[in-house]
Structure formats: structure tokens, C-alpha cells
Amino acid sequence: MASPRKPLELFATDSLVGPDDLAIRDTVRRYVAEQVRPHLAQWYDDATIPARELAGELGRLGLLGMHLKGYGCAGTSATAYGLACMELEAGDSGLRSLVSVQGSLAMFAIWKHGSEEQKQEWLPPMATGEAIGCFGLTEPDFGSNPAGMRTSARRDGGGWVLNGTKMWITNGSVADVAVVWARTDADDGRIRGFVVPTDTVGFSAPEIKRKLSLRASVTSELVLEDVRLPGSAVLPEAVGLSGPLSCLDEARFGIVFGALGAARDCLEVAIEYAGEREIFDRPLSAFQLTQAKLADMTVELGKGMLLALHLGRLKDADQLDARQVSLGKLNNVREAIAIARECRTILGAAGITQEFPIMRHANNLESVLTYEGTSEVHQLVIGQALTGQSAFR
Structure with a gap:
């Protein structure tokens, strides 16, 4: 009998990432697993998050404005930033949103469009999490x-x-x-x-x-x-309007990776559950329909990851077009929410409880689907690129 594999292992996507970026990813993964994940269900129940405490921790890890250079920012690659967003959102979309809004919207706006005085005043304390x-x-x-x-x-x-x-x-x-x-x-x-x-x-x-x-x-x-x-x-x-839109492109890039983190977490939970849940005297994972669901979801997750890494390379080479960011957000968020919903069916009634993260991810992705550009807006951006005709009005 073959040993089970993690979904993205089938695509060998780690081989496409440099060691420094992988090290950053692994650091964020450990932080989320050890410091954040144990509290997420309660935070979600209570509709609260210790934002200031988390900002300080995230700042100490160098994750706030991490892809910006100077002013106390880490100056990592765009790909490393994307991978960090993926690990944060594998915990919760709210955690990734905190980082993305801080670094890719507020900090990036000041870094890209601000005066030197504004940068000196705000970017260093924002990079450490002292200022939100x-x-x-x-x-x-x-x-x-x-x-x-x-x-x-x-x-x-x-x-x-x-x-x-x-x-x-x-x-x-x-x-x-x-x-x-x-x-x-x-x-x-x-x-x-x-x-x-x-x-x-x-x-x-x-x-x-x-x-x-x-x-x-x-x-x-x-x-x-x-x-x-x-x-x-x-x-x-x-x-x-080009000013704020340039900031949104930065944040959308993080979502391209981040949404896959939520999808991956759902899929890994579903695979584990299916292997442990017995039905008709067999593991749920031994049934053809279950394997078909898992296979289809893995294919979409892997395709989304390959797209995200390709866009990361383009961004690191300063060749990424805003329309390509729309491609990434449209596809990856749409597929992530579909994966979350399908994973819920594998867990049955257990999938709606806070014992598992799947319904929390699905609910969060409903917001990710529409914020920083709805799917319909990104479809029209891509449609305009293909036809040369604007259909926004």
C-alpha cells in the first residue's frame, strides 16, 4: 500500500523555490502552528483578535512590510512574501489580512507614494508592529x-x-x-x-x-x-486613482498565495479525516467517490500554486502586470472556496463544527472572494485585456 502524500508534494513545488524563501515559509508555518492555531477557534467564536499583540510578534518575525526595502523592512523577495501569506492564511484569513493591510496597503502606500518625512516617521514603527x-x-x-x-x-x-x-x-x-x-x-x-x-x-x-x-x-x-x-x-x-490601485495590486498579490493556504489546510484536514473515519466497515478514504473528490481538489490546488509561483517570479523580476494579478486572484480564490466547500462534504456534519477549521475557512473565503476586487471585476479586467473593450459601464 502506498504511503499517503501531502497534496502539493505531488507537484514538487518546493523544488521551484529557493532555500532562503523556503526558510521564511517554514518559520511562518511554525509560528502559526505553535502560537496562533491553538487560539483561532476561540477568537472566531468571540469575534475578536489580539491585534496589537500579534502585530508585535509579526513585526519581530520581520513579516510586516517584509517585501519592502529600507526603513526597517526586511526586503525579502515577493515570492517569500507570498509564501508567508499562504502560511498565515492556512491559519486564518483574518491573520493574513492583518499583515496584508499593514504591509501591502498602508505601508506600501507610504513607501511608494509618500515623502521622505512620512516614510521616516511611520515605516520603522509599522515594520516592528509598534504602530498599526x-x-x-x-x-x-x-x-x-x-x-x-x-x-x-x-x-x-x-x-x-x-x-x-x-x-x-x-x-x-x-x-x-x-x-x-x-x-x-x-x-x-x-x-x-x-x-x-x-x-x-x-x-x-x-x-x-x-x-x-x-x-x-x-x-x-x-x-x-x-x-x-x-x-x-x-x-x-x-x-x-492609480495611487490606491497600485496598493491594491500589492495586496491582491498576497491573496493569490494566501487563499491557497486556506484551501491547503482544508484539503489536508479532509484527507486525514477520511483516513480515520470508517463507514460501511472501511475508511472513507477507500471509496472511489472520496478519492475522486480529493484528486480533483489536489489538481486545482496544485495548478493554483504553480500560477502563484509563476506570478511571484514575474514580480521578483519586476515584470508583473496588474492584469496578471487579476488572473491569479480570480482563479485562486474561486478554486479555494470551491475546495473548502467540497472538503466540508467529506467531513459531513463534523465539517460545520469548530472542531475542524473547514467551515471557518469557507466563511472567511466568502469575504476574500469579494474584497480587493470582486470576481466579477477581475473577469472584466481580463475581458478588457483580451478584447480591448471596457465593459465596466
Whole structure:
């Protein structure tokens, strides 16, 4: 009888990754297994997460803004960052979201588009987890169409006054700094980014409660009521919607890997369960239908991993196109949620309990499916690339 194999071992994907990147992956895997996984079910039940404590631990591991260079950031490869996201999301999507929003949205926005003063002030403490950041783009009425945002920034002497509301903001209620995007009364009404310390008068971030997904994550509304900022608060290198979209591409890249972590965890749990569960006097794993399910899911997981690693190589070579990131997010999240749902069927009723992580992953992936670009938006991005025709309007 053949020895059981891990799903990705059949694809020998480790052979496609360098030793330094594998070492980073293995460090994150151990951290999640030893320090995070034992608490995840309770955090999910309680709809809470010790974000500040985790940020400090993640900072000490060098995972916050890890793919950025300078200012206390680790400066790893993009592939290493992707693999870290995969291991974090194998624990929980909320954990990966904390890291992705911190590093690929808030920190990247300052690193890519900020002034030297902004970088020196915020990036070092954000890299260590001493300061937590959030990213305010989505609004209650404008998610897939951020160009319609109503949040405004009005010139007031040498400074700015911001008013508006942002919605579905990860880390918002625990953040020390928010990167907020607003339509200005200058620059022909174009969108600009602002670095907003969260203790600024007029800024508040009420937490969103009663979630059924991403429960082990802080999700908030941002409310700006006559928030007065100095002229130095604006991100000088970002004018127009290309600024925030460049940040979203960074975060989506992490999701390409991260979603596979959730899928892999579900599949490994299902394989183990099927081997131990007896039905009709045989292990569940000995039945043809069960093996067919496991085989099909393994094929999709492996294909997604090969795609992710290919995109990682392109990004490390500075050749990754935003449309290719859409390919990766569309495929890998769509397949990950399908794997989670199929794995649940193998566990039967046991699959809906917190004794196993599968329903938690499935619920979380419902959010991952739509945030930072819905599947429909990514389909249209790819469709436009193929046809040259925009179907967004």
C-alpha cells in the first residue's frame, strides 16, 4: 500500500523555490502552528483578535512590510512574501489580512507614494508592529467603483480638511495611522492620499460587529468629520486613482498565495479525516467517490500554486502586470472556496463544527472572494485585456 502524500508534494513545488524563501515559509508555518492555531477557534467564536499583540510578534518575525526595502523592512523577495501569506492564511484569513493591510496597503502606500518625512516617521514603527496602519478607500456606496468616492479634501490655507466615511476597513479600530483617499478641490478634483494619525480630532473608527466571516479580524468604519491636517499630510507622489490601485495590486498579490493556504489546510484536514473515519466497515478514504473528490481538489490546488509561483517570479523580476494579478486572484480564490466547500462534504456534519477549521475557512473565503476586487471585476479586467473593450459601464 502506498504511503499517503501531502497534496502539493505531488507537484514538487518546493523544488521551484529557493532555500532562503523556503526558510521564511517554514518559520511562518511554525509560528502559526505553535502560537496562533491553538487560539483561532476561540477568537472566531468571540469575534475578536489580539491585534496589537500579534502585530508585535509579526513585526519581530520581520513579516510586516517584509517585501519592502529600507526603513526597517526586511526586503525579502515577493515570492517569500507570498509564501508567508499562504502560511498565515492556512491559519486564518483574518491573520493574513492583518499583515496584508499593514504591509501591502498602508505601508506600501507610504513607501511608494509618500515623502521622505512620512516614510521616516511611520515605516520603522509599522515594520516592528509598534504602530498599526489601515487603508481607507472603500466607501458605503463605492466599492468596485472607487472613482465615485464622496470623501472630500478641501484646501484650508496651507492645510486640508477631510470629510467623509469609509467602510469595511481592516485594522481600522486599532490603527495608529490611516491612509485615507479623498477627492480634492484641487488638482482638477482628482483623488489624493492622506496620512492621517488616528488621534486627530474628528477622526473615529467604530468597529463593525455581527460578522459571519473574518470574525478573527478587526473590521471598521472610518468617519472623518472636519479632520484638519497639515499640508505635509498629503502623499506627494500619488495623484489620481492609480495611487490606491497600485496598493491594491500589492495586496491582491498576497491573496493569490494566501487563499491557497486556506484551501491547503482544508484539503489536508479532509484527507486525514477520511483516513480515520470508517463507514460501511472501511475508511472513507477507500471509496472511489472520496478519492475522486480529493484528486480533483489536489489538481486545482496544485495548478493554483504553480500560477502563484509563476506570478511571484514575474514580480521578483519586476515584470508583473496588474492584469496578471487579476488572473491569479480570480482563479485562486474561486478554486479555494470551491475546495473548502467540497472538503466540508467529506467531513459531513463534523465539517460545520469548530472542531475542524473547514467551515471557518469557507466563511472567511466568502469575504476574500469579494474584497480587493470582486470576481466579477477581475473577469472584466481580463475581458478588457483580451478584447480591448471596457465593459465596466
